[in-house]
Amino acid sequence: MKQFFKFVFATMVGIILTSIIFIVIIVGLIVAAASGDKHTEVTENSVLHIDFNNAIPERTPKNPIADLLGLENDKIIGLNDILANIKRAKHDDNIRGIFLDESYMLSGQATTEEIRNALIDFKKSGKFVIAYSEVYTQGFYYLASVADKVYINPKGIFEFRGFSSQITFLKGTLDKLGIEAQVIKVGTYKSAVEPFILTKMSDANRMQVNSYLGSLYDHFLTGISEARKVNKDSLFSMANNLKIQFPEDALKYKLVDGLKYRDQVLDELKERTDVSKKSSLNDVEISDYTGSNSKSDDKKDTKNHIAIIYASGEIQGGDGDDNTIGSDRISESIRKARLNDKVKAVVLRVNSPGGSSLASDVIWREVALTKQVKPIIVSMGDLAASGGYYISCAADSIFAEPNTITGSIGIFAIIPNLQKLFNDKLGMTFDGVKTGKYADLGDISRPLSAEEKAILQNSVNRGYDEFTKAVADGRHKTQAYINSIGQGRVWTGTQAVKIGLVDRLGNINDAIKSAAKKAGIKSYVVDAYPDQKSIFSKFGSNMTAEMRTKAVKSELGENYRYYEQVKGLTQMMRTPQTRMPYDIVIR
Template structure:
């Protein structure tokens, strides 16, 4: 009994000690956040605006108070940079005498091709509006192709002598789970829409390599992306497309920076002290004094004289729809049909909003949520000017919710299309019975009470019912697109069938109307509505930093995994999504990561 009480007391003392340490750490964290929030941001004369493209590029910068907080093993060191903040900062910097130039910090670019295109276009607009230089530097191991594409608009591209340029063309790899699932005893029962031969989201569970249709569609849109990049690089670097392709065929990766100078891809190979000398020359700082710099995240908060717009009663709603579409997702992780639908409905019913711009960056997801959002977009488009702006990807369900718009604006290298539907139901029977020795049995009141059990193969009746449902769903998808785009269902089916297109391809076949980014979409909506003055309102409203604090618990697991896995986190995330799929989806065939 004495030993028992000793262990109980030790447990209680240990619990109290851990609790006190936890509370102490919480106060330290909250104190650091509050101190950071109260910190006044000033911009010194002769400053450089720093745009760090090694950060994770998102459409809209979050109000995350933990982003700049580093606690080993808990918080990821990956920072985010918002396209909205980059755009706003460059517009301000063009007319701010304190900012003498832009410093592009480059390495591995954590953003999609359309995001990179928007940043590049914003930099071009910056150069057109002022005579301030853009200085691009890569001094961290490697400069990737997306970063280089952005850098080609700079006045100078400089690499550290030991940094290499990864210039080799585009490639893409898919993971296939069929053999692994067979070894585990898991069968993925899959049904695709009629003639959805390009809807290859299910191929990793059916095959051990790409189908010919999948290989074809990937090559078509990858060539479109690559040729668009080459054209932009050629114009800015004065190198022919033929020579650029020849250099890519050689694969410049792991060649010395000096080799890049000699073939004209960059301007100079310099050490950090030499880069600092260049920056002093740009800013007009003499001697060895430090160069004042300001990040986009800080600069966007600083008022600049003459930049603020006059107040207008005419509001243009910019509604962001980013991530996977699904009923189970949280507002932070994806698009919830009911929540986004409610946001669109509120704007539609508010007479102070004169136009709507829906920013879509989504590979799609659950059909039910897609239909819910589609209905609200359609109703809104019947009452107000509604323009959709595509981000990196707006495919399958992402296109589904967009097709009722008056106009669709996308980048030439947006990934879109994927008009198709599929369903999949896993059968864990062999895994449970043969591998784990767990058996199941069932009783029911009616003939099909045990409809679509996960512990046995589907019956012919169940397969037929699911096939009919998917066929009807695909027909509905075709009808929505046909109505929204002024096409026949047959015309949509010819370019549908689950096929993925680049923005450039999509314009040729009528899936989008114009090329451009979010700013272009806003201007188009204003022009269509005939507004002389307006102000934009970003929706849904971001949660406050203090609200983010109370959501910390739900994000800890993801933060730890991201911190440990780094760039490899995306493979974990992809596998997790794949294993959770059970039902009917209008989703892009895969998550696209082009190297």
């Protein structure tokens, strides 16, 4: 028995010591990673190497030990640093050109547009841009089309077939489960609810999708036509008749400049940078260039600041995180910028499909208050729809890209009726007492009564009235006019300018310049809000959730969006929603 206790005691001591050593090592790595000053040396005759094979967030995530913990790829770089690095490279004497390497472009179209425009501006320096890929998706080709030379692998794949948009409908699944989605909505085009109550697109939704998809495709073809000097009608014919099936077809129709293997492209890059073919190419990854020895010559006036407030993701109550818009966190950021005397103007960067109606209104209030004391300009990213438009409409001015998805001014609520699931599938019944006629309003174990539906419809109607009034006041239009272009209809940035929902087409830098001009300042420092979550906040439940999400994404691949749609159903059943159609997939 004594030997047994000795063994147990020794084991416990060993476990404790091992745990302490492990914790010390991890803490040391965290401190070293968090405090380390990454510095990349950029030598003469270098090439900035760019590839985009991850989703592009608005800001580069703060996670210096991502690879160590296996949470995410540490090469993820935000749009903010991508644009800044391309601009720096334009004036960096050590950078001779850009190598745009094969990419899948998982970003939205407006994000791609901003990067594409940055590359066009880069070329004004006289430096080159070379693009190469084994597989050109339509998104990557749109970006690469501005390059001086576009090359494809001789055995590669070139996709050029037009756009399609698909929506997944779940009504049949819900019927089999005995679940009824009871929908209360305002808006003829408010199609976010259609997947739960229909098996195919409504006529109104089909019309609006045809409209905005056509607008996006027209802009896509126009951009390629101008870059490649190919007639737009010819491009339409190529795609419509699938004339580009092999790399040699792309060369024949002048969509690429040559069929080359990677080694041949690298040799050309070496020749352009005066590097011997026997030597390695001097290249620096765009993610590493952020911490390079390149210096900016811009002189800033530290007395004047412009705040950029990043509002990215679905809108919800509470704090949120770097990938969701928490009304508390974003409202606090706007309030801080408003009360800071050094901040002369605010730019609200919105990239959101919308979400909670209440949370959207909370943020809108802070925007409206800020407008009373200093300029506030909105810059729209890939999405600024429904609740995303709600939080934007009170600004002094709104900028969007031509292919931004916006509008979707409408509101809805979904109350599930699980009576058949409980009774017929699971054999469950319910009984109880209540002190008031409507004490159990919204109970999911039974259908809504006609009176209850009327009560909820009145609430949603009021929400829509408040939404359209906020837009009408912010855009200086009549509420009747906003209602006519509202009804949940989705618009592209190009269309939104024509109907008055957006003031100008432009990127985030255009919005910053506009804010500075309205504030009457020429030199300024740009501050980013809110503070990004530190690495320490990822430990515990947040880290577990991130690891779980990564695992599910890895397992499901492209089918992850179906999982998200089902998961999102439960979220949309909590409060009235101002959000666009849940799943717009453009191929």
